[in-house]
Amino acid sequence: MNKFETLSDFWALVVEVWNQGAFGYDVGTILTALGVFLLFMAFRGLFTRFVLSRMHRWAEKTTNEVDDAIVDALKPPIRFIPVVMGIFFALSIFEFEGDGLELAGLVNRTLVVFTLFWILYSLAKPLGDLMQKGANFLTSEMIEWVAKALRIAFVLIGAAAILEIWGIEVGPLIAGLGLFGVAVALGAQxxxxxxxxxxxxxxxxxxxxxxxxxxxxxxxxxxxxxxxxxxxxxxxxxxxxxxxxxxxxxxxxxxxxRMTYRRIRWNIGLTYDTSAAQLRAIRDAIAHYIETNDEFVKPVETSTFVRIDQFSASSIDLFLYCFTRTTDWLEWLEVKEELLLKIKEIVEENGASFAFPSQSLYIESLPGDPGDSTKASL
The missing domain is CATH 2.30.30.60 (SH3 type barrels.)
Known part of the structure; x- marks a missing residue:
């Protein structure tokens, strides 16, 4: 056999393989279908680059943030649409018959249903954000729960629709899982x-x-x-x-x-050598400071008072009860600090001093001096 006959046999083999291809379709048909699919993939890239990018820039120019959220949410499922179209037109290249035609139809319908419910699933969150702006009677937590429930519902309904497409009846399946569901419910109380x-x-x-x-x-x-x-x-x-x-x-x-105001409640202890006039002056000065300072709630709005309260073990106590307008913790600390410094100034200006815990010890007599009594302060 000469080399020309060998080349002829090799070419015949190539033509035979080309014509037989795989699964009963020639290589040319397979390459054509692959080319159609790749063409849609290229269209997907161009669509994303020009159309979706333009939509995103347009949404950014508006003052409303909901449209930005909608565009961002729809971008993944929209980019999947050319994939679905590519598979549909690629499968149409093959002239399926019988079971092959039925299988191709099932695949196409499944992809379409999947894409539609993916879009609905993605829209649930931005629609919840839109409801938060428009529905004053619903709290943000309620709307968040509704959005989550919708997403779960879309997943379940979409899965049921796909199962129905493939001939799996959902009703009997749910009934068959009834006993299992009861067991799960008991364990998930x-x-x-x-x-x-x-x-x-x-x-x-x-x-x-x-x-x-x-x-x-x-x-x-x-x-x-x-x-x-x-x-x-x-x-x-x-x-x-x-x-x-x-x-x-x-x-x-x-x-x-949800505090309306924030409370300050103090017992201010002064030494027992503070005179009645000094106590009145200190009390009135503290009350005047609170009543004239806009950081504090006025007495006509809520209970606010400074009163000489009681004789304690080692001090005469002034009871201070007032409210700040701010409920922010850091701002409240600042207002409270200013009040404390002001009280310190008032007490010092009136010649009084703050008390500290102390005790007095009385000694009736000492050894060698029975007639004297001595008092010692501790």
Whole structure:
């Protein structure tokens, strides 16, 4: 056999492989389908670069942040649409028959349903943000829960639709899982308790994200998020605490962020050698400072007073009770500091001094001097 016959046999083999290809389709058809798919992938890149980027720039120019969130949320599923189209037109190159045609139809319908529910799932969060701006009767936590519930619903409905496409009936499947669901429900009682408790906490508007709360014996800190089962509270040492919602619903909860005013309540002890005139002058000066300072709530608005209160063991006590207008902790500390310094000045200006714990010891007599009594102060 000469080399020309060998080359002819080799070429015949190449033509045979080209014509037979794989799965009953020639290589030319397979390459054509692959080329169509790659063409849509190239279109996907151009669409992202020019159309979606332009939409994003347009959204950034507006003052409304919702459109930015919508564009960002829709970007991934929209970029998937050319993939779906590429698979659809690539499969159409093959002239399927029988089971192959049915399988191709199932794949195409599955991809379309998946994309549609992906879009709905992505829109749930920005639509929740839009509801927060328009619905004054709903709190941000309520809307966040609604958005989460919608996303879960879209996932479940989309999965059910895809199963139905592939001939798997969801109704009998759910019925078959009934006993298993009962077992899971019995084992997940705490989960449902916390879910219901979370609904009560949000419905009663006990707290909002950013509130400073205290639950005795549980946690004190700032609320960061309210979940289906737990609420995340960040303590002041920055450690996160995940509190079961039943703890928030069943325990006494103090929400410091909703204080109208912030209280200052002091007992000021003065020495016993302070005269009555000095006590009156100090009392009136402190009261005048509070009444004329805009940082404090006026007596006509809430209980505010400075009174000579009692004779204590080692001091004469003045009772100070007032409220600051600010409820911010740092600002309250600053106002309280200024009040403390002012009281110090007033006491010193009136020639008085602050008392400290002390005791007096009386000695009736000393050895060798029975007629004298001595008093010693300790």
């Amino acid at each position: 705490d989960l449902f308790k916390n879910l219901i408790a979370g609904l009560f906490v949000i419905g009663e508007r006990r707290l909002h994200t950013g509130d400073w709360i205290l639950v005795d014996g549980v946690v004190e800190g700032t609320v960061e998020s309210v979940g289906f089962r737990t609420t995340m509270v960040r303590r002041f040492d920055k450690a996160p605490v995940y509190v079961p919602n039943t703890k928030l619903a069943d325990s006494a909860l103090t929400n410091f962020s």
